[in-house]
Amino acid sequence: MKKRTAQSYDREDRRFEIVCHLILIILSVCCLYPFLIILGSSFEAQKQLVITGYRAIPVKFSLEAYSSIFSYPERIFDAYKITAISTVLTTAGGIYLESTLGYVISRKDYSYRSGLSMFVFFTMLFNGGLVPSYILISRWLELKDTIWALVLPGLAGAWHVLMFKTFFMAIPPALIESAKIDGAKEYTIFFRIIIPLSKPAFACIGLFLLLQAWNDWYSSLLYIETESKVQLQYLLMSIMQNIEKLNNADPAQLGINAGMQNIPSLNARMAMCVIAAGPILVIFPFFQKYFVKGLTVGSVKG
């Protein structure tokens, strides 16, 4: 048997660590590069972009893409406004619904606890699918083309409720008991004691809801017909698909198409992308620990 000295151990460790770093650096570059190519191209001059193509580092730095977008900002402002409103409504409403339900089924002394838990859990196993939800929103509730069609479908889900439940289960029941003895009402207990104690839980699920609402484009695709009422991500998507349609159409048709002048240049498309994804990418990394926490809690059996 080979005998290993402490020194050889160290050297081996060192070598191993370098390999780890190397692989992680490669993975990090892979993760970052697509962002850089969008960012770089958005700052490239259009004339240069046509020659060199999309690149992470612009050859000829220029702000023309951004100035061209902000010279006609109405559509973007509309989309920003819609996205902001629906994001705020989804986050606030979702947190309220999910936390109250999660709290109630976390209370061991609640008589209908198991029934209500089953009621929530069942929705994870079965869903009606796209068609009935579509009929519900567009025909029965007649929410088509309203902001509610963007907010209501994704407001609350079983997964988040069960995450809240797991969070709340960690709060000692004695705390609630003593508040009750002091004569506190259930509402007071929840809003005055439980919420301040579980700020991380609220931050975590709030951020999930916020991200989901900000990145939503599917609701606009299904339910929105008026151009000024679409979400930001949908606007981005429709720009790309419209360009594609124009590219594939024959030139004679294009001549009569009045929208032609509005095709954004290559760099402006990328700048749009930066405008749509930028805020999230700048802010969210600071809150990453909440996401990790949420995912960890969510995957614990509850």
Added chain:
Amino acid sequence: MNGKKIKFQRSVRRFKNSLPLTLLALPAIIYFIIFKYVPLYGLVLPFKDYKFSKGFFGSEWCGFRNFEFLADNTQLYIAIRNTILYNFVFIILGIFVSVTAALLLFELKNKYVKLYQTILYLPFYISWVVVAYAARAFLDMDYGLINKLIEMFGGEGVLWYSNPSYWPAFIITANVWKSFGSNAVLYYASLMGTDKSLFEAAKIDGAGKLQTIIHISIPSIKSIIVMMTILSIGKIFYGDFGLFYNLTLNSSLLYPTTDIIDTYVYRSLVKLGDMGISSAVGFLQSVFGFVLVLATNFIVRRVEEDCSLF
């Protein structure tokens, strides 16, 4: 008689006592009924000959006729095949890449770990729409990075967006790219939670790095890996609509390798207005998904009790 009365009174009292909490949860309960339970009527929708004009209750029952349409539908078969194959690859490759990254992060105990985590997590924050733009920057016929590189070496650019045979590779890359980082950080967090003394003991016993990884690190996150896998298997008939719809620019040329059940259902619903087929497919998705979760969970529980989901 008296017993019944007491029982009734008791349940009334129980109801009264729990009323404040029930009221607290009531808005959420109503939401769940309207938006989660009412759409379950969709599970009987495929057995009806749905007409928009007649509505749900007015439309006539038609037995299994909607399912008969599915029987010889080549496009649908392709979509089902694609969905299952892609998900299969996503699960296996996804686990491999993210667990590897987590183990690497765990081996490094310095300040760079935090930076790596942040970078690897970035793709999680953006929508598929933005990913589609990034993909376009690589794959564009005239201005894309890849074609420019090919031309630089004297080759001829490829029309990526009209040739379906390349797309499985692109789709898989995009999916792994977007999801492996957040999963790696999740596995890393659960590795950090394991008992440190196990690793020290292994080191004292003279175990090498690789041995420690195989015998301690991986087993300690095994249950969470299995749990994530059960959840993914339950969704094996569901594709990520955003991924397939956006990345391919919904190009019909690419359908042979990129059409999945969800895009197929969307098309038959929105473009063709065909309620029958889309609801029948939705029904099968829901039922098969449910059966798969139960079956996988059952098997896992037989083999390793701790790893099962419920």
